[in-house]
Amino acid sequence: PVTIHLTTEGTAIIGTQEVPIAALSPFLVKEERVLNSQDKTAGDATIIIRAHKDAQTGRVQELIQKCQENGFEKFALRAKEDVGNN
Secondary structure, three states, X not given: OEEEEEOOOOEEEEOOEEEEHHHOHHHHHHHHHHHHHOOOOHHHOEEEEEEEOOOOHHHHXXXXXXXXXXXXXXXXXXXXXXXXXX
């Protein structure tokens, strides 16, 4: 799987890089090359999108669309909310 974190500001974190969603393609191409070296394609991989609880839904959709433009087809969505002991 490939994990992408979506921040509240609408940027994506892939690996150690934080980039605007619009600038994500080169990073997805790199991930696809790694998959190809393992005799797999982008369509074989699952993109795990870990969105901050305050991330805008439209940004999640934009991120999915950018991944689809790069050949990725499977997605798993994750959200995390810190629950305090009040």
